Amino acid sequence: MLNAEIIAVGSEMLTPTRVDTNSLWLTEQLNAIGIEVKLKIVVGDDEARLEETVRDALKRSEVIIATGGLGPTEDDITRKIFSRVLGRRLQLHDATLDRIRKRFAARGYQMPEINARQALVPEGAQLLENERGTAPGLLMTEKNCTVVLLPGPPRELKPMFTSQVLPLLARRAGGTIIRRRRIGTFGLTESGVDEIAAPVYARLTNPSTTILADRGIIELHLAARASSEAEAERMLDDLSGRLEEALGHHVFSTRGETLEEVIAEWLRFRNYTIAVAESCTGGLLAGRITDVPGSSDYFLAGVVAYANEAKTELLGVPAELIAAHGAVSAEVAEAMAEGVRRRAGTTIGVAVTGIAGPDGGTEEKPVGLVYIGFANEVAVESRRFLFPSGDRYLIRQFSINAALNMVRRRLQ
Amino acid sequence: MLNAEIIAVGSEMLTPTRVDTNSLWLTEQLNAIGIEVKLKIVVGDDEARLEETVRDALKRSEVIIATGGLGPTEDDITRKIFSRVLGRRLQLHDATLDRIRKRFAARGYQMPEINARQALVPEGAQLLENERGTAPGLLMTEKNCTVVLLPGPPRELKPMFTSQVLPLLARRAGGTIIRRRRIGTFGLTESGVDEIAAPVYARLTNPSTTILADRGIIELHLAARASSEAEAERMLDDLSGRLEEALGHHVFSTRGETLEEVIAEWLRFRNYTIAVAESCTGGLLAGRITDVPGSSDYFLAGVVAYANEAKTELLGVPAELIAAHGAVSAEVAEAMAEGVRRRAGTTIGVAVTGIAGPDGGTEEKPVGLVYIGFANEVAVESRRFLFPSGDRYLIRQFSINAALNMVRRRLQ
Numbered sequence: 001m002l003n004a005e006i007i008a009v010g011s012e013m014l015t016p017t018r019v020d021t022n023s024l025w026l027t028e029q030l031n032a033i034g035i036e037v038k039l040k041i042v043v044g045d046d047e048a049r050l051e052e053t054v055r056d057a058l059k060r061s062e063v064i065i066a067t068g069g070l071g072p073t074e075d076d077i078t079r080k081i082f083s084r085v086l087g088r089r090l091q092l093h094d095a096t097l098d099r100i101r102k103r104f105a106a107r108g109y110q111m112p113e114i115n116a117r118q119a120l121v122p123e124g125a126q127l128l129e130n131e132r133g134t135a136p137g138l139l140m141t142e143k144n145c146t147v148v149l150l151p152g153p154p155r156e157l158k159p160m161f162t163s164q165v166l167p168l169l170a171r172r173a174g175g176t177i178i179r180r181r182r183i184g185t186f187g188l189t190e191s192g193v194d195e196i197a198a199p200v201y202a203r204l205t206n207p208s209t210t211i212l213a214d215r216g217i218i219e220l221h222l223a224a225r226a227s228s229e230a231e232a233e234r235m236l237d238d239l240s241g242r243l244e245e246a247l248g249h250h251v252f253s254t255r256g257e258t259l260e261e262v263i264a265e266w267l268r269f270r271n272y273t274i275a276v277a278e279s280c281t282g283g284l285l286a287g288r289i290t291d292v293p294g295s296s297d298y299f300l301a302g303v304v305a306y307a308n309e310a311k312t313e314l315l316g317v318p319a320e321l322i323a324a325h326g327a328v329s330a331e332v333a334e335a336m337a338e339g340v341r342r343r344a345g346t347t348i349g350v351a352v353t354g355i356a357g358p359d360g361g362t363e364e365k366p367v368g369l370v371y372i373g374f375a376n377e378v379a380v381e382s383r384r385f386l387f388p389s390g391d392r393y394l395i396r397q398f399s400i401n402a403a404l405n406m407v408r409r410r411l412q
Numbered sequence: 413m414l415n416a417e418i419i420a421v422g423s424e425m426l427t428p429t430r431v432d433t434n435s436l437w438l439t440e441q442l443n444a445i446g447i448e449v450k451l452k453i454v455v456g457d458d459e460a461r462l463e464e465t466v467r468d469a470l471k472r473s474e475v476i477i478a479t480g481g482l483g484p485t486e487d488d489i490t491r492k493i494f495s496r497v498l499g500r501r502l503q504l505h506d507a508t509l510d511r512i513r514k515r516f517a518a519r520g521y522q523m524p525e526i527n528a529r530q531a532l533v534p535e536g537a538q539l540l541e542n543e544r545g546t547a548p549g550l551l552m553t554e555k556n557c558t559v560v561l562l563p564g565p566p567r568e569l570k571p572m573f574t575s576q577v578l579p580l581l582a583r584r585a586g587g588t589i590i591r592r593r594r595i596g597t598f599g600l601t602e603s604g605v606d607e608i609a610a611p612v613y614a615r616l617t618n619p620s621t622t623i624l625a626d627r628g629i630i631e632l633h634l635a636a637r638a639s640s641e642a643e644a645e646r647m648l649d650d651l652s653g654r655l656e657e658a659l660g661h662h663v664f665s666t667r668g669e670t671l672e673e674v675i676a677e678w679l680r681f682r683n684y685t686i687a688v689a690e691s692c693t694g695g696l697l698a699g700r701i702t703d704v705p706g707s708s709d710y711f712l713a714g715v716v717a718y719a720n721e722a723k724t725e726l727l728g729v730p731a732e733l734i735a736a737h738g739a740v741s742a743e744v745a746e747a748m749a750e751g752v753r754r755r756a757g758t759t760i761g762v763a764v765t766g767i768a769g770p771d772g773g774t775e776e777k778p779v780g781l782v783y784i785g786f787a788n789e790v791a792v793e794s795r796r797f798l799f800p801s802g803d804r805y806l807i808r809q810f811s812i813n814a815a816l817n818m819v820r821r822r823l824q
Contacts, residue, residue: 290694
């Protein structure tokens with residue numbers, strides 16, 4: 001079993017507010033291919049400290065992964081220190097410099113000269129393409145140690161690692177293939193899912209199953225170890241099938257698709273269009289639906305009606321209705337859904353109205369109370385939810401997922 | 413200035429799901445008394461690794477704080493390894509053993525014999541009382557290094573540290589303190605900010621300055637060390653003032669406030685209301701504005717007009733205008749801003765229309781082209797942006813920040 005060490009570089013990672021989340025994700029990836037993380041280190045933009053840390057790491061670890069410090073500024077020292085310790089001269093890599101220049105040019109900027117630093121490559125190092133940023137990653141082999149330098153931003157680090165580093169490390173780790181699958185569920189608590197799923201997966205160590213909860217969505221992560229992809233897939237098909245059967249309609253995806261992606265498939269399949277009306281979610285529901293590329297094919301419009309006047313003016317919700325039942329009510333949720341459907345001329349209208357807090361809660365309408373309205377050609381309906389109060393962000397996220405799930409259920 | 417090192421002990425801290433939050437809290441406490449955390453390490457229940465880590469720590473750090481691994485079980489090795497490396501015999505401390513026994517008895521239990529291990533104390537070590545658990549903490553002075561062993565559970569660690577460790581370290585630190593400040597800028601690249609700011613901060617080690625980029629927002633993190641809060645604040649005021657002067661209108665906050673928080677202050681101050689019309693950002697702009705609690709005071713409505721019909725129906729944008737200039741144009745951006753302002757009856761209307769991709773780009777209107785429209789009682793205007801293409805998420809995020817920043821500029 002190979003042992004790895006993760007080094008996070010950057011003084012900001014030594015402040016009271018910043019957590020090194022990259023190492024968590026990297027640990028999961030490495031464990032999956034049978035590499036154990038034995039040590040995690042956070043060191044600042046401090047040349048002496050980093051140099052010492054790297055020297056020690058080379059003595060004790062077979063895989064060293066450093067994150068951050070590849071930026072263009074003076075305090076980005078990772079590239080420099082690693083090449084110093086490894087005794088490799090830094091050489092300007094023209095193709096990379098050219099790529100960085102083009103990246104700036106594409107935005108109508110001229111590349112500041114200091115960015116040239118990001119095109120410096122240690123002798124014999126392998127370049128790791130960065131699709132989402134200027135800093136390329138670097139991979140070097142020193143004796144029996146694999147050294148990987150990755151950019152700090154997770155959005156740049158993750159695709160780079162999975163596509164260009166993981167396969168290579170997996171080979172070195174010795175051939176066993178790991179295949180993963182994610183089953184997404186909504187409508188049950190984490191323990192609720194576990195109660196149903198545990199009898200199915202409990203005695204199984206391969207595939208392994210872990211349960212993760214995120215803003216109302218409970219995911220089952222399956223990982224199968226096998227000597228071939230086909231074999232791993234067979235194992236996953238079998239377990240996944242039995243879990244889906246046990247969890248029934250709570251399962252919204254079996255291949256890691258998001259709720260908005262599942263809805264997208266159904267809307268395209270049925271050739272439907274959708275519009276949303278939001279109050280407490282403030283536009284984030286529309287934002288989630290339009291996260292999906294090509295969503296303009298079925299998403300026509302959204303209205304964020306925060307003020308009551310806006311509900312009336314933009315959605316045609318009768319002022320009397322709001323006066324009679326309050327803005328947070330089944331009646332208004334349904335009127336909003338029907339209103340946005342009619343105004344936008346879509347097949348489906350969905351609406352969210354609720355109290356995200358921290359203020360605005362009352363005895364009979366507490367913070368966390370949310371109504372989801374749904375309208376199509378034939379019917380208008382609504383559902384009432386009471387989400388754990390005291391967290392504006394979570395209440396908004398729960399509401400979005402609840403609304404997306406309601407649409408999903410109606411479409412299936 | 414004393415430098416410290418924090419060592420978190422425990423294999424569970426090396427899993428993909430556990431974050432070492434103790435070190436964040438400890439860093440804040442230590443910074444406040446002028447002790448700088450130079451290194452953070454997470455090591456598992458691995459005797460060889462921990463022993464090596466402790467030996468290295470003693471060479472480089474003046475303060476070593478280890479958390480966790482003081483429990484009663486076999487894999488709680490912190491006490492054992494530190495006493496081994498420091499060459500101090502472990503002796504059974506009767507008073508402590510007695511206290512632990514009583515603690516169990518008080519809850520009607522008999523003390524399991526393995527808990528006696530928690531009463532073992534290295535020669536010459538100072539005991540740190542644990543009001544909330546069985547494991548006492550330990551404090552030892554080795555040459556010029558202060559070694560502190562704390563229990564892992566935050567509710568045990570925190571009171572123990574503040575009441576029994578902090579005062580002692582504060583005396584040793586000789587009263588220096590650290591104050592931090594964050595300056596937010598928009599409109600320049602990371603290297604662009606550095607080119608302007610470096611001449612101001614480069615030669616300065618106190619306050620120290622680091623630059624961080626996030627979705628178009630470039631932050632400067634300042635940290636000042638001084639003998640008093642007042643002095644540190646003066647140093648920060650001075651550097652911050654000169655940086656603000658150099659960076660001019662690009663600076664949107666000097667106390668770490670977000671763009672939406674800054675706008676909130678200005679809207680309240682001017683007693684203005686705002687409405688937004690979005691195309692490519694799909695509701696996320698409204699979502700950002702409504703992230704701020706109490707935003708319902710000034711945010712009245714938002715419209716996500718994805719389809720051209722929606723732009724006409726919901727915002728009153730003339731169909732001919734869209735036909736003549738295209739949905740992604742200065743003319744339509746301005747009409748959207750004015751339209752939503754009129755429909756929602758607000759002081760300000762802001763609009764975003766652009767091409768987030770991956771598809772929909774053309775020769776003269778490429779992916780990444782975004783127009784921001786702004787309307788108030790007196791004027792309607794728009795600005796054109798070209799963001800790095802090929803990343804839908806980033807283009808949307810850049811657009812949101814650009815729109816928020818445009819509103820900020822007009823309000824100031």
